[in-house]
Amino acid sequence: MGKVKAFSISAEAIAAERKRVNDELDQVDIARVVALDTIELPDPGPSDVRMRVLAVSAEHNVDHAALADTVNIAELRGGKIYPGNSALGEVVEVGANVTRFKAGDIVITHCNGEPDAFGYPMRIWAYDQPESIGWYAQEAVLGEWQLIPAPLDCGLNLWEMAALPLRAPTAYHLWRRGLGIFRIKVPRERLATLNVLGFGGGVSELFLMLAKSEGHNAFFCSGNAERRAALEKHGITGIDQQAFNRFASRDDVKGFSKQVKKLTGGVGMHVVCDMLRGPVFNAGLQAAAREGVNVSAGWQLDKSIQYDSAGASVKQLTLDHTHLDTIFGCNAATELYGKVFKPTVHKEIYAFEDLPRAMHEMHQNTQTGIPIIRVAKDMPESVKGLVPA
Numbered sequence: 454m455g456k457v458k459a460f461s462i463s464a465e466a467i468a469a470e471r472k473r474v475n476d477e478l479d480q481v482d483i484a485r486v487v488a489l490d491t492i493e494l495p496d497p498g499p500s501d502v503r504m505r506v507l508a509v510s511a512e513h514n515v516d517h518a519a520l521a522d523t524v525n526i527a528e529l530r531g532g533k534i535y536p537g538n539s540a541l542g543e544v545v546e547v548g549a550n551v552t553r554f555k556a557g558d559i560v561i562t563h564c565n566g567e568p569d570a571f572g573y574p575m576r577i578w579a580y581d582q583p584e585s586i587g588w589y590a591q592e593a594v595l596g597e598w599q600l601i602p603a604p605l606d607c608g609l610n611l612w613e614m615a616a617l618p619l620r621a622p623t624a625y626h627l628w629r630r631g632l633g634i635f636r637i638k639v640p641r642e643r644l645a646t647l648n649v650l651g652f653g654g655g656v657s658e659l660f661l662m663l664a665k666s667e668g669h670n671a672f673f674c675s676g677n678a679e680r681r682a683a684l685e686k687h688g689i690t691g692i693d694q695q696a697f698n699r700f701a702s703r704d705d706v707k708g709f710s711k712q713v714k715k716l717t718g719g720v721g722m723h724v725v726c727d728m729l730r731g732p733v734f735n736a737g738l739q740a741a742a743r744e745g746v747n748v749s750a751g752w753q754l755d756k757s758i759q760y761d762s763a764g765a766s767v768k769q770l771t772l773d774h775t776h777l778d779t780i781f782g783c784n785a786a787t788e789l790y791g792k793v794f795k796p797t798v799h800k801e802i803y804a805f806e807d808l809p810r811a812m813h814e815m816h817q818n819t820q821t822g823i824p825i826i827r828v829a830k831d832m833p834e835s836v837k838g839l840v841p842a
């Protein structure tokens with residue numbers, strides 16, 4: 454089939470960078486770890502599709518893979534991974550048994566690597582799914598089952614659509630779970646409008662757009678003024694996380710709880726989307742209303758949590774853990790592009806060669822929205838009108 458350019462992360466590059474910075478992870482330069490490489494793609498099998506990648510979003514799991522802070526996934530996968538599990542592309546060739554797509558179709562990916570008996574992902578494509586090759590590449594060969602038609606008429610531009618394939622299903626799943634669990638405890642007839650809190654990050658932003666679209670009060674606790682301002686435009690109230698020193702001390706958490714009580718008439722938050730754990734977890738727990746639900750699909754600051762089980766019982770709190778969504782859920786989340794999900798995209802659209810810098814700037818937490826990388830220089834006619842000037 455021939456070689457294509459693709460980015461990789463090798464255990465060797467991780468070790469070299471860790472050595473350079475003496476294992477001080479806050480000094481790591483992600484751009485030294487994510488490297489432009491090549492890969493030989495297989496010919497598409499009967500149920501496969503060959504896709505030209507048009508645009509991708511920088512996903513936070515790449516940061517984890519390059520840092521090897523949660524697990525050293527490159528090492529566990531035999532020394533190298535080809536990352537990238539969110540993409541928007543053009544179908545260029547289909548196998549004989551492919552029925553849902555034809556050449557020229559514009560598609561998005563989902564990254565469910567291996568569904569369990571009920572459809573929930575056991576592994577994630579281009580991360581812990583063995584042998585999986587990611588889509589931070591010029592082209593990819595993947596199964597028909599991994600693709601969803603891109604909703605080109607949803608009102609979003611191409612970069613906004615490219616921001617959503619991974620983060621939107623995650624948010625959709627978190628919201629269904631959080632709301633559903635709360636409703637087991639308190640039915641709608643007893644309380645129609647909930648207070649919903651999310652902490653900084655692209656997934657939380659989308660989670661709050663869902664809550665707001667269903668008439669709830671939504672609050673975004675983030676350390677980034679520009680991202681808070683973007684959500685305020687959707688009617689989502691911002692809370693400055695830096696004002697509480699990102700919950701470094703007990704007093705900071707107390708101050709935050711006080712602010713939450715003030716904003717919610719003394720009630721607190723009925724559903725909280727965490728995603729970060731670490732100090733954020735306790736702040737989210739303290740902010741919870743009675744019968745509250747704390748949901749998370751992330752562990753960016755810490756993999757473990759500790760809490761007072763007795764206190765949580767007395768307050769009727771529920772903790773829930775999720776991971777992406779089922780393939781059905783990914784399809785349903787796509788229906789909400791443009792209607793509910795109107796993502797904020799970082800002001801610079803990165804060139805393909807600049808993908809490592811995009812990853813590093815995501816790590817440095819300086820971006821003003823979800824980071825997008827334009828992979829294809831030439832766009833197909835069908836999407837040319839969706840590329841902002």
Ligand SMILES: NC(=O)c1ccc[n+]([C@@H]2O[C@H](COP(=O)([O-])OP(=O)(O)OC[C@H]3O[C@@H](n4cnc5c(N)ncnc54)[C@H](OP(=O)(O)O)[C@@H]3O)[C@@H](O)[C@H]2O)c1
Binds near residue numbers: 676
């Ligand atoms: N399991 C799954 O299915 C799944 C799916 C998607 C994501 N995830 C994981 O969930 C996490 C968040 O994902 P995302 O896509 O929302 O990430 P993201 O868009 O890159 O956002 C990460 C956010 O973390 C916040 N942050 C950074 N340093 C912080 C600190 N020291 N204290 C508190 N907040 C800090 C920043 O918000 P502010 O500066 O605005 O506060 C930043 O915007 C990642 O670990 C990701 O890998 C898991």
